[in-house]
Amino acid sequence: MFDAAVDPAFGSGADESAPTRAVSPGPGERSSETRHRHSLRPRCADRGQTGAVDVAVDLVVPVKELRRAKSRLAPAVADLPGDDADREQAHRALALALARDTLRAARAAHRVGRLVVVTAEPAERLGAGGELVRDEGGGLNAAVRRGAAHLHGAGARAVAALQADLPALRPEELDDALRRASALFAGGAGAAFVADHAGTGTTLLVAAPGRPLRPRFGPGSAWAHARSGAVALDGDWPGLRGDVDTVADLARARALGTGPATSAWCDDHAARSVTDHAPAPTPGGY
Ligand SMILES: Nc1nc2c(ncn2[C@@H]2O[C@H](COP(=O)(O)OP(=O)(O)OP(=O)(O)O)[C@@H](O)[C@H]2O)c(=O)[nH]1
Numbered sequence: 531m532f533d534a535a536v537d538p539a540f541g542s543g544a545d546e547s548a549p550t551r552a553v554s555p556g557p558g559e560r561s562s563e564t565r566h567r568h569s570l571r572p573r574c575a576d577r578g579q580t581g582a583v584d585v586a587v588d589l590v591v592p593v594k595e596l597r598r599a600k601s602r603l604a605p606a607v608a609d610l611p612g613d614d615a616d617r618e619q620a621h622r623a624l625a626l627a628l629a630r631d632t633l634r635a636a637r638a639a640h641r642v643g644r645l646v647v648v649t650a651e652p653a654e655r656l657g658a659g660g661e662l663v664r665d666e667g668g669g670l671n672a673a674v675r676r677g678a679a680h681l682h683g684a685g686a687r688a689v690a691a692l693q694a695d696l697p698a699l700r701p702e703e704l705d706d707a708l709r710r711a712s713a714l715f716a717g718g719a720g721a722a723f724v725a726d727h728a729g730t731g732t733t734l735l736v737a738a739p740g741r742p743l744r745p746r747f748g749p750g751s752a753w754a755h756a757r758s759g760a761v762a763l764d765g766d767w768p769g770l771r772g773d774v775d776t777v778a779d780l781a782r783a784r785a786l787g788t789g790p791a792t793s794a795w796c797d798d799h800a801a802r803s804v805t806d807h808a809p810a811p812t813p814g815g816y
Pocket residue numbers: 592593594595598599600601602603648649650665668669670673693694695775
């Protein structure tokens with residue numbers, strides 16, 4: 531069904547095929563993978579006394595074709611041994627790892643209902659449960675609109691778009707942001723967004739139930755979304771705000787604790803590059 535534009539379910543939601551090697555922890559520390567896994571445990575507090583899941587939104591996640599993705603991360607592979615083809619393959623593997631970890635966390639969030647991935651990649655490559663809508667070109671905002679149209683066409687709840695480069699995302703961060711968005715919608719807001727760690731970009735855009743998602747992703751998108759009437763969400767969500775565009779961003783995400791795919795990639799390919807670009811520790815720096 532993939533070539534019919536929509537693949538209704540790909541994968542099980544589990545990430546069985548992802549590498550699971552842990553990051554070496556320091557003395558007395560848990561590894562970043564251990565911390566991430568810990569965060570994926572079911573959280574009873576997010577469920578009512580009946581055990582019913584409090585679903586708030588359906589989610590669109592755009593994933594760019596890997597061979598064109600994450601060009602600003604080229605320095606992460608520049609020093610790797612081998613030839614250009616080896617480095618290109620490592621670069622694609624890094625973009626894939628970021629997306630897989632993002633999807634893994636999004637799928638584990640209790641408030642996420644349907645999850646739609648818009649991509650030109652084969653379904654099985656992404657390794658996360660959800661529906662797949664084919665990317666027909668036109669760029670990021672066109673891909674988001676395509677995913678939202680798919681959801682609205684099927685009669686959706688509130689719809690959100692989440693960037694796919696958030697390897698330190700924790701499900702509870704996404705749940706908390708969606709909860710706060712729902713509270714704003716109850717007060718009459720039509721849309722809300724989460725700015726990235728720099729404050730200029732956007733990692734999550736949410737439209738209220740029955741309202742269209744109007745994506746303005748791209749440089750300066752936080753300002754563009756605010757100007758369109760979306761409300762900036764406050765919250766201490768370093769993983770949710772931690773989009774990875776550069777090697778320094780990757781180091782920052784590693785310090786937070788990335789998911790298993792990105793952790794394994796860094797262990798296998800880029801430990802030296804990441805260490806070289808690691809920022810000084812800045813607790814609460816987001
Ligand atoms: N489906 C789809 N997703 C996209 C497209 N462009 C960007 N994205 C996704 O949108 C998110 C944010 O995009 P960027 O951070 O600009 O990623 P990028 O274009 O791969 O990175 P750079 O080449 O470094 O600009 C990432 O999760 C991308 O996978 C697109 O044309 N189609």
